[in-house]
Amino acid sequence: MNAPRTFVPQATRTAEPDAAPRTYPEHKPERIYLFGTCVVDLFFPEAGMDAIRLLEREGIQVVFPQAQSCCGQPAYTSGYTDQAREVARAQLALFDQDWPVVVPSGSCAGMFRHHYQELFAGEPDTLARARAVAERTYELAEFLLHVCRVELHDQGPPTEVALHTSCSARREMHTHHHGRALLDQLSGVRRVDHDHESECCGFGGTFCVRMPDISGAMVADKTRSLRDSGATRVVSADAGCLMNINGALKKQRAPLQGQHLASFLWQRTGGQP
Template sequence: MSELFYNAAPNATRVAPPLPEPRRYPTQKPAQVYLFGTCVIDLFFPSAGLDAIRLLQREGIRVSFPQGQSCCGQPAYTSGYTEEAREVARAQLKLFAEDWPLVVPSGSCAGMIRHHYPELFKDEPETLAQVQALAERTYELAEFLLHVCRVELHDRGPAVKVALHTSCSARREMDTHLHGRALLAQLSQVERVEHDHESECCGFGGTFSVRMPDISGAMVLDKTRALKGSGAHQVVSADCGCLMNINGALEKQNEALRGQHLASFLWQRTGGVS
């Protein structure tokens, strides 16, 4: 809760903080973009990164993937290690120097770069302008496909019911649940089903799942129970950290239901062609 609400007198009128200005999107597709692959995709879901590249290339966009990229710094930042997070972020800044959009197949990592990098460097005016420029050209993958590429998807798969899961920060910082829903709605044979824990955390939370394993385990149990009860044949998410947690829990439960990254789902559903 904001400081405004804590400090208000008991009978004072409570005013909500102003909403951010709607994001303005380019009117034309760029010729080239950077892809920030994320450490989880690099280590555990490389196919999601490759499918993200394929989706972008199909739109006629050249994709640059700097090999030196690593973590965005979010685990250190959310654990209170601000200086360590700043050093990780500083290393990434050097890799994305050209004025190309930075596309991220993870809403939480995109949110870190777009919304928290400026906070990290607010006391370094010599770096802040570069950080703010990078933040302004950072897009989550589904957002970029929908609002910058303006994709028109043609479904070539069989009828299927899917449940969409978005990570907490992705939902609240980058609106990826809205972008994901809009892309899935373009697929004529895909029915997105609701589940009563859609807006709730799966229990991963990066280091939270390590520091609070019992609470994390209870949360993912609630999440998987809701997913199984939804009637979905498949789970789709734009964040691989959550997928790793959800799929691991489903495997332990000996369930056939599994989650897949949105990029891979879209690529496979559309047959790899436009």
Template sequence: MSNLFYNAAPQETRIAAPQKAARQYPAHKPKTVYLFGTCVVDLFFPEAGMDAIHLLEREGINVDFPQDQSCCGQPAYTSGYTEQAREVARTQVELFKGGWPVIVTSGSCAGMFREHYPDLFKDEPEMLAKVQELADRTYELTEFLLHVCQVQLTDQGEPLQIALHTSCSARREMNTHLHARALIGQLEHVERVEHDHESECCGFGGTFSVRMPDISGAMVADKTQALQASGAQQVVSADCGCLLNINGAFDKQNIPLAGQHIASFLWQRTQSKQEPST
């Protein structure tokens, strides 16, 4: 299926796929936001969560991080454990009350909040209203920096070629690749290089990589080899699940590349000499 048309239909009778209405962004930055760090960031990439906080605080925004937050429920949901996913979702919804925007360091987790929580509770009117309200104030980090904060980044680093990887669900549900491209495009000394398989899944897919290891391994091999062939000196992504998979494959194949979360990349590239490094 293409992005615009169902290919199975004859040329003269193709039906355009439904298009989402453009999101309306607030005219002013909020004073306070919540940060949903995601379980993968919390366990494996804590520096990405801290750097996301640094980026938001530099915009004059207070950041609240509820300590009881956990997984968004996506692994259970995509594995068919609907009731368990609902249980996780109820807990998260209760933690993020109060109307502040919720900033998420992963496009796939933000997509879970915005796209799939309403589906989980479509038969529970009271809960549906709560999750829809949460969905309406949920933003992926790069989306929020670009469209709400309207950041203007000043590059402080040396010339660098990077390749961008965006998770397939983040690309599909949150347009994260477009937001990341726009922010990276503000960095004067950074060149983003194209690579084959850019829009394809890295093979992680949460439990997919466990259930289908041979297929997953073949997919990440294609991905990492394409990244190496691009000539990029570094890989940047907004999704740490993908980074776990891609970095692990780099190590296994002895490919001298490493992936970094975009929050850390942007923070490190744009610090002035007066700003702390951590």
């Protein structure tokens, strides 16, 4: 294993926004790839299934390459660039058709869209493939909002929801705009603002393992803000953050719990809880 470069938690990495406003296709594609992410696969499988249901309801065939694994972000943010590159190379090989790649995680989508190009800067052929995949990678909420142009019809009872947006996904993929827009389509949902929405929950992948005291203090601030907001549910499009926030809330014996945005949208618009 190669020696790591200097460790920089993803929560503190410099933003790398799109150079210009993104241009979205005029029509929905017939097929897409779903990159499910390892955290969704292991801890929130219902969110992956609900993402598929939302996309299929839009008339899109969802292709899920069975060999997919991690996007390589944990190794990359921990400084193990060579290992991250090999993981990324294996993922790129799975998306050989010119179909959009939809990811139910803003941080993993950001890894595809931005950091794969950094990883393969010295390999022209692979860099070209990474750029092509980056151009057709979408975070799930972004894809539903701007490509599918969904019009959601709320079928649930009145409720108050607090939105959490992953800090890296917020900077790199602008997921706070997409999540807010989708929730605001739901007539029975009142989105409650809280004063720590833009702040990191303390997860940061391996950051929470390397710096547990700092991570614990951050999630304590986050959950305090969520509990004080008066919301009855927390919604997020990033499963890693949900795992951290839900774990802290459970330890606090708080009734409030978080749910992935895909599952929340599916349930509110006709799916079964």
